[in-house]
Amino acid sequence: MNKLSTPHKPTLIDPFGRRIEYLRLSVTDKCNLRCFYCMPKGFKDFEQPEHWLTFDEIERVIKAFTELGVARVRLTGGEPLVRKNIAELAHRLTALPGLEDLSLSTNAMLLDKQAHELHHAGVTRINVSLDTLSPEKFKEITGGELQPVLDGLIAAKLAGFSPIKINMVAMKGINENEFEDMVEFCLQHDFTLRFIETMPMGATGENATDHYLDLQTVKQKLSESYELIPGVMPGGGPARYVQIKNTNLRIGFITPISQHFCESCNRVRLSVDGTLYLCLGQENKVELRPLLRQGISDDELKTALINAIGLKPEKHEFNNKPQQVVRLMSMTGG
Numbered sequence: 144m145n146k147l148s149t150p151h152k153p154t155l156i157d158p159f160g161r162r163i164e165y166l167r168l169s170v171t172d173k174c175n176l177r178c179f180y181c182m183p184k185g186f187k188d189f190e191q192p193e194h195w196l197t198f199d200e201i202e203r204v205i206k207a208f209t210e211l212g213v214a215r216v217r218l219t220g221g222e223p224l225v226r227k228n229i230a231e232l233a234h235r236l237t238a239l240p241g242l243e244d245l246s247l248s249t250n251a252m253l254l255d256k257q258a259h260e261l262h263h264a265g266v267t268r269i270n271v272s273l274d275t276l277s278p279e280k281f282k283e284i285t286g287g288e289l290q291p292v293l294d295g296l297i298a299a300k301l302a303g304f305s306p307i308k309i310n311m312v313a314m315k316g317i318n319e320n321e322f323e324d325m326v327e328f329c330l331q332h333d334f335t336l337r338f339i340e341t342m343p344m345g346a347t348g349e350n351a352t353d354h355y356l357d358l359q360t361v362k363q364k365l366s367e368s369y370e371l372i373p374g375v376m377p378g379g380g381p382a383r384y385v386q387i388k389n390t391n392l393r394i395g396f397i398t399p400i401s402q403h404f405c406e407s408c409n410r411v412r413l414s415v416d417g418t419l420y421l422c423l424g425q426e427n428k429v430e431l432r433p434l435l436r437q438g439i440s441d442d443e444l445k446t447a448l449i450n451a452i453g454l455k456p457e458k459h460e461f462n463n464k465p466q467q468v469v470r471l472m473s474m475t476g477g
């Protein structure tokens with residue numbers, strides 16, 4: 144993307160001095176999988192379609208955010224690819240002058256068919272959730288089939304996505320014997336690998352906590368088989384990276400529980416119903432949908448966003464109050 148940079152770009156600064164420049168945009172709370180740590184089996188309490196922000200409304204909010212210095216947006220969900228015409232939305236967002244980077248988090252079940260048009264629409268980077276390479280284990284964790292995900296990954300490579308990051312939730316008693324297999328898979332395909340600690344959210348929080356694995360243990364285990372070089376690829380996100388010596392493989396560790404990274408948090412989240420969540424692990428929020436549908440002006444919208452950032456809490460409290468967050472990860476946009 145070739146965008147002109149504007150001098151004296153406005154910025155959103157929260158009460159703790161953090162610059163907010165990244166937004167996670169959940170385009171649906173629905174999903175075609177049911178990962179046991181994310182969405183309860185049989186869950187049906189989805190947002191009514193008339194509450195979904197329309198593409199026009201989404202574009203309007205993202206435009207306002209970009210005019211306040213938010214330069215990066217990630218499409219997420221639920222599963223973003225189950226929302227119809229998502230490539231069209233991507234196209235509209237990448238056309239916004241202030242948006243420098245549009246990325247996607249997906250389970251890749253529908254990526255095979257959509258990879259090319261998403262890349263064409265200007266999405267450059269994707270994260271694919273994949274916790275196991277065993278079809279049986281995949282079924283156990285997600286309730287779905289593994290093959291479409293693998294097909295989706297190949298399609299993404301062919302479409303030209305780079306980097307492709309695999310997000311693997313590390314779980315005690317579930318996939319702890321598969322970390323090396325995933326390392327080898329990522330080496331083979333030139334993917335980046337990121338391990339994630341389970342977080343206690345909503346009704347699935349207990350499932351997540353039962354299998355919690357401290358990623359320091361995972362790193363230690365990997366270092367017995369591979370020579371890990373620390374400190375590569377600082378990036379703007381929460382992952383701390385190492386690289387396997389003499390390879391291009393980068394491995395990130397996302398440790399919201401064992402080493403939280405709230406002091407450098409640069410993000411907020413917009414859910415499909417237009418709620419702006421200021422923190423993944425707290426309930427601080429502002430409802431934007433009523434404002435948009437009451438005919439708020441562009442300037443008033445920007446003022447509402449600036450005021451909302453004033454509500455961003457200092458940190459999550461997953462450790463002290465693990466059951467505090469009542470909403471599911473799939474509602475907020477993980």
Ligand SMILES: C[S@@+](CC[C@H](N)C(=O)[O-])C[C@H]1O[C@@H](n2cnc3c(N)ncnc32)[C@H](O)[C@@H]1O
Nearest residue numbers: 181220221222249250272310341342351472477
């Ligand atoms: C909520 S999903 C949404 C995007 C897409 N459906 C996907 O799976 O990539 C985003 C990320 O959140 C992670 N996630 C969901 N529930 C979690 C939990 N309780 N703890 C840690 N990570 C979780 C998933 O593994 C996934 O990588």
Ligand code: SF4
Nearest residue numbers: 174176178181221250
């Ligand atoms: S982690 Fe992603 S794929 Fe799995 S249930 Fe949640 S939203 Fe769906």
